[in-house]
Amino acid sequence: MTQLIVKNGFVYDPLNRIDGEKMDLAINDGKIVGKVDEKKAKVIDASGMIVMPGGVDIHCHIAGAEVNTGRLLRPEDHFRDVEAKTAITRSGVGYSIPSTFTTGYRYARMGYTTIMNPSMPPLEARHTHEELNDTPMVDKASYPLLGDWWFVLEDLRDGMIKECAAHVAWIMVATKGYAIKIVNPGGLEAWGFGQNVRNIDDTVPRFNITPKEIIRGLCKVNKLLHMPHTIHVHTNNLGKAGNYATALDTMKCVENLASDDKPVIHITHCQFSAYKGSNWRTLRSGAEEIAKYVNHHRHVTLDLGQVVFTDTTTMTADGPFQYGLYQLTGNKWVNHDVETETSSGIVPFRYRRKSYVHATQWSIGLELGLLVEDPWRIYLTTDHPNAAPFITYPRIISWLMSRNARDITMKRINKRARHKSLLPSIEREYSFYEIAIVTRAGQAKSLSLTQKGHLGIGADADIAIYNINPELVDPSRKYKAVRKAFENSAYTIKNGEIVAKDGKIVKSVRGKTFWVNPQLSSPIEVADDMKRRFREYWTVEYENYSIPESFLAASAPISVKAEV
Amino acid sequence: MPVVSHVTCPVCGSFCDDIEVIVKNNVITDVRNACAVGAAKFLDYANHRNAKPLVRKNGELVEASWDEAVRKSAEILIDATYPLLYGWSSTSCEAIRVGLELAEEVGGVIDNTSTICHGPSILSIQDVGIASCTLGQLRHRADLIFYWGCNPWSAHPRHVERYTTFSNGRFQKSTWRAHVSRLGGILSKKRLRRAINLVLGRDVFATPEISRELPYNMFQKKRKMVVVDVRKTHSAEAADYFLQVEPNKDYELLQAFRMLIADEELDVDHVAGVPVETLNEIADVMIGCKLGVIFFGLGLTMTEGKIRNIDAAISLVRDLNQRTKFLIMPMRGHFNVAGANVVFTWQTGYPFAVDFSQGYPQYNPGETSVIDILCREEADAGLVIASDPVAHFPKKAAQNLVKNPLIVIDPQTTPTSLMADVVFPSTFVGIETEGTAYRMDHVPLPLKKIVEPPSNCLSDVEILQRILHEVRRIRSKRK
Ligand code: SF4
Numbered sequence A: 001m002t003q004l005i006v007k008n009g010f011v012y013d014p015l016n017r018i019d020g021e022k023m024d025l026a027i028n029d030g031k032i033v034g035k036v037d038e039k040k041a042k043v044i045d046a047s048g049m050i051v052m053p054g055g056v057d058i059h060c061h062i063a064g065a066e067v068n069t070g071r072l073l074r075p076e077d078h079f080r081d082v083e084a085k086t087a088i089t090r091s092g093v094g095y096s097i098p099s100t101f102t103t104g105y106r107y108a109r110m111g112y113t114t115i116m117n118p119s120m121p122p123l124e125a126r127h128t129h130e131e132l133n134d135t136p137m138v139d140k141a142s143y144p145l146l147g148d149w150w151f152v153l154e155d156l157r158d159g160m161i162k163e164c165a166a167h168v169a170w171i172m173v174a175t176k177g178y179a180i181k182i183v184n185p186g187g188l189e190a191w192g193f194g195q196n197v198r199n200i201d202d203t204v205p206r207f208n209i210t211p212k213e214i215i216r217g218l219c220k221v222n223k224l225l226h227m228p229h230t231i232h233v234h235t236n237n238l239g240k241a242g243n244y245a246t247a248l249d250t251m252k253c254v255e256n257l258a259s260d261d262k263p264v265i266h267i268t269h270c271q272f273s274a275y276k277g278s279n280w281r282t283l284r285s286g287a288e289e290i291a292k293y294v295n296h297h298r299h300v301t302l303d304l305g306q307v308v309f310t311d312t313t314t315m316t317a318d319g320p321f322q323y324g325l326y327q328l329t330g331n332k333w334v335n336h337d338v339e340t341e342t343s344s345g346i347v348p349f350r351y352r353r354k355s356y357v358h359a360t361q362w363s364i365g366l367e368l369g370l371l372v373e374d375p376w377r378i379y380l381t382t383d384h385p386n387a388a389p390f391i392t393y394p395r396i397i398s399w400l401m402s403r404n405a406r407d408i409t410m411k412r413i414n415k416r417a418r419h420k421s422l423l424p425s426i427e428r429e430y431s432f433y434e435i436a437i438v439t440r441a442g443q444a445k446s447l448s449l450t451q452k453g454h455l456g457i458g459a460d461a462d463i464a465i466y467n468i469n470p471e472l473v474d475p476s477r478k479y480k481a482v483r484k485a486f487e488n489s490a491y492t493i494k495n496g497e498i499v500a501k502d503g504k505i506v507k508s509v510r511g512k513t514f515w516v517n518p519q520l521s522s523p524i525e526v527a528d529d530m531k532r533r534f535r536e537y538w539t540v541e542y543e544n545y546s547i548p549e550s551f552l553a554a555s556a557p558i559s560v561k562a563e564v
Numbered sequence B: 001m002p003v004v005s006h007v008t009c010p011v012c013g014s015f016c017d018d019i020e021v022i023v024k025n026n027v028i029t030d031v032r033n034a035c036a037v038g039a040a041k042f043l044d045y046a047n048h049r050n051a052k053p054l055v056r057k058n059g060e061l062v063e064a065s066w067d068e069a070v071r072k073s074a075e076i077l078i079d080a081t082y083p084l085l086y087g088w089s090s091t092s093c094e095a096i097r098v099g100l101e102l103a104e105e106v107g108g109v110i111d112n113t114s115t116i117c118h119g120p121s122i123l124s125i126q127d128v129g130i131a132s133c134t135l136g137q138l139r140h141r142a143d144l145i146f147y148w149g150c151n152p153w154s155a156h157p158r159h160v161e162r163y164t165t166f167s168n169g170r171f172q173k174s175t176w177r178a179h180v181s182r183l184g185g186i187l188s189k190k191r192l193r194r195a196i197n198l199v200l201g202r203d204v205f206a207t208p209e210i211s212r213e214l215p216y217n218m219f220q221k222k223r224k225m226v227v228v229d230v231r232k233t234h235s236a237e238a239a240d241y242f243l244q245v246e247p248n249k250d251y252e253l254l255q256a257f258r259m260l261i262a263d264e265e266l267d268v269d270h271v272a273g274v275p276v277e278t279l280n281e282i283a284d285v286m287i288g289c290k291l292g293v294i295f296f297g298l299g300l301t302m303t304e305g306k307i308r309n310i311d312a313a314i315s316l317v318r319d320l321n322q323r324t325k326f327l328i329m330p331m332r333g334h335f336n337v338a339g340a341n342v343v344f345t346w347q348t349g350y351p352f353a354v355d356f357s358q359g360y361p362q363y364n365p366g367e368t369s370v371i372d373i374l375c376r377e378e379a380d381a382g383l384v385i386a387s388d389p390v391a392h393f394p395k396k397a398a399q400n401l402v403k404n405p406l407i408v409i410d411p412q413t414t415p416t417s418l419m420a421d422v423v424f425p426s427t428f429v430g431i432e433t434e435g436t437a438y439r440m441d442h443v444p445l446p447l448k449k450i451v452e453p454p455s456n457c458l459s460d461v462e463i464l465q466r467i468l469h470e471v472r473r474i475r476s477k478r479k
C-alpha cells in the first residue's frame, strides 16, 4: 500500500483544533499515521496550499428513484454539459442531475470524499444502492424516509415506542440505511389522497396522529437505537410563506428530549423553512428568528439549502410541496407516490436574480449561515439539486468568506429584495477554519463518522488540498481566487491514494457504503411480526424486500447497541 | 419436494414476486401462483435452447469454442465504426450495466425495446412530466381504474387481481366478490377454465363472450374499472364500463374528457364513436373518485398521434389533480424494460437511444434510435441481446440489421439468432441466473436462480464481460 507525505501545507483540522498551522501529514495504508519512512513515501509538496480533511456532504440527492426520474425528465439539462470518456473515467452528463459516474468525479474534483444521500424510499432502496454502486470516488450513505411509514404512524399512535424502534431498526437493516429521514411528517400519507397537513398539531387523516407526535416519537426512537445521526427533518409547510413558525415549532417540540449538550434534531435545507409573510408577495426573511432560537438552543443543527441563481431541478419526497411548485410555475411535473411509505415529486426550476422571491431566498440562506453563531451546528448545502447543483459550493464559500462577494451579487438582484435583505447589516466573514467546519468537520461530527472530517492519527486518509495561500490571499478581497481554488482541488486523496489532481481524475476508486446495524435484544420477534403483516402493507414479498449485504459493492456496516 | 418460494416471474411488467416453483432433480415440475403465461415460461423455457457458441463460417453457423466466439465478437465490434447494441429489456440490470460500458468502449449506439413500444410515452414524459406511483398505492387507494389501449387480461394477467380492481387494500376492498356474484360465477368459471386449460396446455384465453348491459351501475360505492379500447377485449368484459373508441380517435376522446373536466360543454352527440352522454357520466365519476388511475398501453402509444396521445392523457391527469387525486402509468411489457430505462438513465442521463460515438452520451430519438439508424443504413455491426428484432422490426430495418456482422446473445434460437454471425448460448435470467429487475412501476426486485443452467451456457453478464475484456485486450495490443 502506498505511503504518502503531505508536506508543508497550511492545515485546517478543526476537530483537532488545528487552525492553519504549517505541518506535514503522514499516510499509510489509507490512514493518517504519526510517521512514515520518508525515503519510501511519495511526497506531495503542499507548500503555499491549504490542507483540509476531505469534504463531507450531509444532504445531497445523488442517487435513487427520484434522482433518476429527474435525470430522465431533463434531457435539456444534459445536452450542454457532457463529460467524455477518458482512459480512467466513464463518460456522463451533468448539469443539475449528473449521471452517477459524473457525480462521483465532480465531488472528487472539489475535494469532497463522503456524501449523504438523504431521501431513500425504503421500497425502492435497492435502486438507490444500485446507483451508489455506480457512483465512484466517494464514500456514501442513504437515509430511508420513515416519517409517513404506516408502521411508524400506527406504532406511535398507539404509544408503542419500543415496537416503533424495533421496526425502524428492522428497516435500517433491510434497506441498508444510515439515518431516520422525516419529510413533511403526516403530509405525505395525506397526499396519498391529494391532501396535506397544515401544521405540527394538525391530525393526519385516517391515522389519528399529529406531525408533532411523529417527530417526537421518532426522536425518541432515534435515541433508543443510539443512531449515529439525529433525526433528519424536512419540516411541514416547506417552501410556504410564514413557515418559519412551523420550523420553530418543530425545533421546540423536541426541546425537552435533549439531555446533555447533544443535538437531537437536524433541520435540513433550513432556508426553505425560514419564510415570514403570508404569501409570495409579502415574503420576508425569518432567518433572524431562527438564528436566534438556534443560538440559544444546543439541541438543533441545521444545513443551509443555499440558493444559487441558476437553472436546476427540484426534487423532494414532499409530494404536495412539489405539486404546489408545479402549479406556481406551470413547469413539467413528476409525482411518484410509494405505497405504505412516502411520496415524491420533481419540478424543474430556475432561480432568477431579478425575481423578488428567488432573490429573497438567496439572501435568507446566507443570513442563516452568517447569523447562526456556532459553525458546528450549521452546514453548507444546497440541498442539491433543489436550491442549486453541488458544483456551486465554491461560490457559496466565497459569499460566506467575503462581504465584497456578497455586495457584488447584491447589486444585481431584485431591488425590493435588496432593500429588505439583512445581509448589508451583517459584517461577519467566515475564516478558512470556519469553512472547514461547515464543509467537513461539523458534518462529520453530526453524522458521528469518527474516521471522517479530521486529520488526526487513525482517521481515514481522505484529504483535500487547495491551491491558495492563506498568508498571502485575503479571502474577503480575493474571493474569486478562493472560489477558483475550491472548484478544483490541487489534490484529492481518497483512502490514502491520489485520485484527483488539478481538477483531473487520475484514479478511479469505488468508495464504501455506510449503513447502520442496530443490535436489538430480540430481532427475531420483529421479523415475525413484520412477516405477518407484510402482504397487507406492500405488494412485494417480505423475502424480496430486504437487501442482502452482498448487494452493496463495498458494504461498511456500523453496529450500534440499541436499548430495545 | 423442494419448493422455491417468493420467486419473481421473468415475463411481464407485473413482475409478480410470489411465485412458488417446484423443482425435482434440477427440473421445474410445477409452478404455483403464476398466471398461465408465467407458468408456461417456467415450465417450457428449456425448449429450443442454444446449446453451444456458434460462429458463421462459409455461410454456415457452426459450433465454436467460447474463446473463438468471444474473439470474433470483439473483432466485429472493434472493426465497426458505428455498431448497434440492442435489446436489454429481458435481461438483468447487472447485464445492462456491462452492456452500457461495452457500448461506450466501442463508441456505438445502445438502444432498448422501449424504442418500439413505450418510446413515445418517455418522450411525452420528458415534455410534460408524469403523475404516477407504485402499484401498491393503487391497491390501497384507487377507486377508479382505467385501462386504456391495453388488455391486462391477456398481456398482464395478474395485474388486476394483484394491484387494482380485484386486489384488497387498506382503504379499498376488492370488488372481486361482488363481481363474481354479479356475473353469476361466470368469471370464476373463466378462472377455472384457465386452470383447466393450463393443465391441458390448450389456448388459455378462449373464453366465452359475456353479454352485459352498459352502462353499468357506475355510481355504486365501490372500485370501478373502465376499459377504453378499439375492440371488446376480455378485459373489457370484466370492466364496469367499456368505451369502444373508434380506431385512431383516442386523442379526440382524451381531449373531450379534458373539456368536460374543465366544465365545458360538448356540442356534438358523439366523440370518437362514444355518446357524449356516456362521457359526461364518466367525467363525473372521474371528478368524484378518491383516487383514479389510467393505465395505458400500446393501443395509445403506437396508434396515430403517438406522443400527442400520451401528452393528452398525461395532461388530462394533471387537470384532474385540481379536482381530486389522479395518477397514470404506462403498462410496460417485458419484465425488465423499466429497468433498462432506469440503468440507461443513471449511467448516461438518457433512457434509450444513446449514442456514444462522440465519446459521451448523446440522445436524439428519431436520429439515435435503432430503427432510424438501420433505415438510414448507417450501422455497420450489431449486437442483439435477449430480443428478437428480426421478428419485430419493420422489414427494412431488419434487413439492414442482418446485412451487417451480427452478434446474438440469447438462451433460445430465434429468427434473429439464425441470421447471426456469432451466437452465444446464455442462461435464463430469473430461472438459471440471479439479478435485479424493475417492475413497471420502478420497484426493483431480485431475479432468482432456481435451477442450474446447462453446463455450456454462461450468463449475459459473463458473456458481455468477456467481450468487453477482449475488446480492451485487442485494442491495447493494436496500439
Ligand atoms: S402476470 Fe406477468 S409477471 Fe405475473 S405471473 Fe403472469 S406473466 Fe408472470
Ligand SMILES: [Zn+2]
Pocket: A059, A061, A118, A119, A269, A316, A383, A386
Ligand atoms: Zn433534500
